[in-house]
Amino acid sequence: MSGWQFDNRFVNELPADPQSGTQRRQVHNACYSFVEPAAVTAPALVAYAAEVAELLDLTAEDCQSDWFLQVMAGNRLLDGMQPHAMCYGGHQFGMWAGQLGDGRAINLGEVRNQAGQHWSLQLKGAGETPYSRSADGLAVLRSSIREFVCSEAMHHLGVPTTRALSLVTTGEEVMRDIMYDGHPAAEPGAVVCRVAPSFIRFGNFQIFAARDQHEELRTLADFTIRHYFPDILGVHEAGSAQSYLAWFERVCDLTVEMVVHWMRVGFVHGVMNTDNMSIHGLTIDYGPYGWLDNFDPDWTPNTTDAQGKRYRYSQQPNIALWNCYQLANSLHPLIEDSSGLEAALQQFQLSYVERWRAMMASKLGLADFQPSDEKLFAELEKVLAQLDMDMTNFYRYLSTEDRLLSSELIEFSYRKEELNDEDKNRLRDWLQQYAERLKSDGRDQRQRHQAMQQVNPVYLFRNYLAQQAIENSEQGDHQMLHELLNVLRRPYEEQSGMEAYAAMRPDWARNKVGCSMLSCSS
Numbered sequence: 001m002s003g004w005q006f007d008n009r010f011v012n013e014l015p016a017d018p019q020s021g022t023q024r025r026q027v028h029n030a031c032y033s034f035v036e037p038a039a040v041t042a043p044a045l046v047a048y049a050a051e052v053a054e055l056l057d058l059t060a061e062d063c064q065s066d067w068f069l070q071v072m073a074g075n076r077l078l079d080g081m082q083p084h085a086m087c088y089g090g091h092q093f094g095m096w097a098g099q100l101g102d103g104r105a106i107n108l109g110e111v112r113n114q115a116g117q118h119w120s121l122q123l124k125g126a127g128e129t130p131y132s133r134s135a136d137g138l139a140v141l142r143s144s145i146r147e148f149v150c151s152e153a154m155h156h157l158g159v160p161t162t163r164a165l166s167l168v169t170t171g172e173e174v175m176r177d178i179m180y181d182g183h184p185a186a187e188p189g190a191v192v193c194r195v196a197p198s199f200i201r202f203g204n205f206q207i208f209a210a211r212d213q214h215e216e217l218r219t220l221a222d223f224t225i226r227h228y229f230p231d232i233l234g235v236h237e238a239g240s241a242q243s244y245l246a247w248f249e250r251v252c253d254l255t256v257e258m259v260v261h262w263m264r265v266g267f268v269h270g271v272m273n274t275d276n277m278s279i280h281g282l283t284i285d286y287g288p289y290g291w292l293d294n295f296d297p298d299w300t301p302n303t304t305d306a307q308g309k310r311y312r313y314s315q316q317p318n319i320a321l322w323n324c325y326q327l328a329n330s331l332h333p334l335i336e337d338s339s340g341l342e343a344a345l346q347q348f349q350l351s352y353v354e355r356w357r358a359m360m361a362s363k364l365g366l367a368d369f370q371p372s373d374e375k376l377f378a379e380l381e382k383v384l385a386q387l388d389m390d391m392t393n394f395y396r397y398l399s400t401e402d403r404l405l406s407s408e409l410i411e412f413s414y415r416k417e418e419l420n421d422e423d424k425n426r427l428r429d430w431l432q433q434y435a436e437r438l439k440s441d442g443r444d445q446r447q448r449h450q451a452m453q454q455v456n457p458v459y460l461f462r463n464y465l466a467q468q469a470i471e472n473s474e475q476g477d478h479q480m481l482h483e484l485l486n487v488l489r490r491p492y493e494e495q496s497g498m499e500a501y502a503a504m505r506p507d508w509a510r511n512k513v514g515c516s517m518l519s520c521s522s
């Protein structure tokens with residue numbers, strides 16, 4: 001048995017819904033509702049993340065035990081667990097959607113590990129809750145693989161994210177209409193155990209503000225600051241307007257940091273609704289996300305968003321800002337000083353620009369950003385887009401090759417056969433400008449390459465690789481899934497024998513469902 005110590009601060013210190021059970025309802029003046037995971041018939045462990053197990057003081061033996069499987073499938077509760085679903089609201093695609101809440105996520109409690117850290121455990125896909133609305137509270141293997149592998153891959157890429165401990169299949173079938181086109185089919189059910197300092201979202205505050213429940217709003221803000229941003233209380237008095245403003249500034253800052261990382265690795269979240277924004281600045285809720293193959297700033301994998309492309313790659317910083325704006329509105333009753341909130345939002349924009357520039361400089365191996373680099377970056381993005389370049393392989397080539405040859409770089413174009421002279425000249429011109437710029441940069445080539453290889457990955461959980469791993473796993477063959485998990489532990493290192501996982505998107509995947517087109521159905 002685990003020997004886990006639970007210290008469920010969220011449950012112990014915050015108001016609960018007096019009603020328990022799964023009956024759908026509007027939950028007022030409460031942060032959560034008690035609800036138990038649904039039991040499943042034939043759970044099987046597909047994978048676990050050894051690094052996350054270690055954070056939780058679990059051994060490999062623990063993770064392969066029957067108690068672990070039963071707990072991670074929702075069949076069994078350990079002493080000290082207090083399963084509950086959180087109440088939150090949110091803006092979906094720009095519109096206030098009212099109460100949402102954990103519709104298919106059940107928090108088990110907070111483990112206090114031997115190092116004294118608290119980690120919240122959450123089962124995603126463990127059955128109905130009061131917040132499930134008209135849905136079933138379940139998750140399928142397809143979307144669970146996408147969440148499990150990607151959140152771990154993001155962590156190893158250095159992108160702030162929630163983590164994943166385990167992936168189990170339930171032995172039950174779940175009906176899903178993937179493209180919402182009237183063709184539902186049975187898929188294998190699965191549960192992922194997610195792990196994070198907390199799963200508190202912008203939407204947890206929004207729901208209280210929208211309902212004018214200011215006392216609960218204050219209680220939740222105080223809780224959040226006390227446990228997750230305690231240093232603020234060394235400067236500002238607990239409960240003071242300044243403490244809330246200082247905290248809001250921190251959330252903005254963490255959010256900027258997260259989005260800059262997304263832009264660095266070509267990650268498109270796909271559903272940046274305010275209920276999918278963590279107050280820790282962690283990437284959360286892996287749904288119809290995707291990775292840029294060809295560099296197309298207007299790309300979004302989410303077919304539900306195909307019309308307005310609200311959540312396309314290039315729009316992510318603006319949306320993150322818009323989301324922080326919504327959080328600011330919700331916190332206004334506690335702070336009342338609009339100018340302080342506005343200043344924080346202004347600062348968001350300034351920090352974003354500054355950090356984006358520093359990030360781009362690091363991708364290109366420049367020791368620092370010079371004002372004239374603005375043009376170099378802008379032209380590079382145009383070249384990458386115009387030539388349909390594979391973003392990841394392009395930057396990696398710059399990070400490894402001593403002599404930069406446009407003839408070799410052209411291999412990373414998704415339409416290399418069609419490139420005309422103008423295209424090729426544009427690339428050559430840019431390489432020339434870049435080479436000039438490097439001359440004015442202090443470091444030698446070897447140092448530069450070493451630094452570049454820390455920020456320009458070789459391996460990503462590319463959309464087509466995800467789809468292949470899913471198709472294999474659905475047939476009961478998890479070998480590719482395990483191999484990918486392993487490769488993605490060291491995304492910045494070339495790994496011999498694993499070259500195939502760094503390959504550009506093959507032709508068959510260009511317009512395939514699951515590869516370039518994803519819906520919210522999960």
Ligand code: AMP
Pocket residue numbers: 100101102103104105131132133135136137138139271275276285287520522
């Ligand atoms: P998402 O867009 O995945 O963040 O989900 C938005 C809302 O829908 C959240 O409140 C989810 O908990 C809920 N939801 C999504 N899928 C399901 C499902 N299968 N069953 C119940 N609730 C769901």
Ligand code: MG
Pocket residue numbers: 275276285
């Ligand atoms: Mg969500």
